[in-house]
Amino acid sequence: MITLDTVTRNYSDEVCIGPVDLTIPQGGITALVGPNGAGKSTMLTMIGRLMGMDEGAIEVAGKDVSCTSSKELARIVSILRQENSYVTRLTVRQLVGFGRFPYSQGRLTREDEQIISRSIDFLELGALENRYLDELSGGQRQRAYVAMILAQDTDYVLLDEPLNNLDMQHSVLMMKHLKRAATELNRTILIVLHDINFAAAYSDWICAMKEGKVVEFGTPEAIMREDVLTRVFNTKVDILQGPKGPMAYYY
Structure with a gap:
């Protein structure tokens, strides 16, 4: 379980994150959603102590x-930030090996x-493990970074917009x-997402933020409502039932 008790981060008199009081349940995927500048990435990096x-x-x-x-x-x-600089002469296996540093201190x-x-196998990268990072597509490289995070073998995984540029x-x-x-590795995953429909389709809980504060927290069914999303995103939203659940359409 992750708990935030009156957490505040002040940038200026006009820009402030919090105060945030929030309990994120153990297990499953919790998605952080909201408009740009809502404080999603800031909250994630504070939880990860970056x-x-x-x-x-x-x-x-x-x-x-x-x-x-x-x-x-x-x-x-473990935490994966949105900006990942990479050394082109690292192979996939070498990158994933960095996830073991807290245990091995570099001596595997x-x-x-x-x-x-x-x-590596979990992220279906076996055929690519000896390839250099600059030889991979953006999607393959992003999977390699997530494999590195999984190799750190932590119960809690924080991911800042892992779908960015995919x-x-x-x-x-x-x-x-x-x-x-x-589900299979029993990880608690906290993920920043821009696409509310991906959050609805794959997450167990959704935390909606706006102007540095948590405005809604609940199951996808509770959040995927026209009144809730219109209030969070400041734009008109229609909810239609798709083949795998509710989907939001903005206009």
Whole structure:
């Protein structure tokens, strides 16, 4: 479980995140949605302790992220940011191996190698594991980064817009892999998404943010309503029933 207690981050007198009081259940996928500038990525990076907060407290699995040692926290929660610079002469397997650093400190054991192989296979990258990153498509490279995060073997996984710059086919494939990770590997996944329809189709919970605050939290069925989405996104929304559930149309 992830808990945020009156968490606040002040950028200026006009721009502020919070205060946020929120409990994210253990297990499944929780999607953070909302318009640009709503505070989704900021909240995610504060949970992952890549950004400090001005007030409040955040706990992940009962550990206070502000005072838990980096080594211990890295075995509890992993985070993939939106901006990923990569070294072109790294292979997929070498990249995924970085996920084992909190355990191996760079000296990979046989167990580490087995976990790396499982993560690569889970993301269906076996045929590409010896390819260099600059030889991959954007979708393949993004899967390699997610495999690295899974190799870190944490119960909590934070992903900041992992569908960014992916086409529809690769976006669907990525969400299917993440859904499997949540169900088959028992990971708790917190993910920032721009597409509310992807959130509705694949998440167990949706947290809607606006102007730095949480305005709605609930199941996809509770959030995928015309009145709720119109209020969150400041635009008219129609909800139609698609073959796999409700879908939002904006105009």
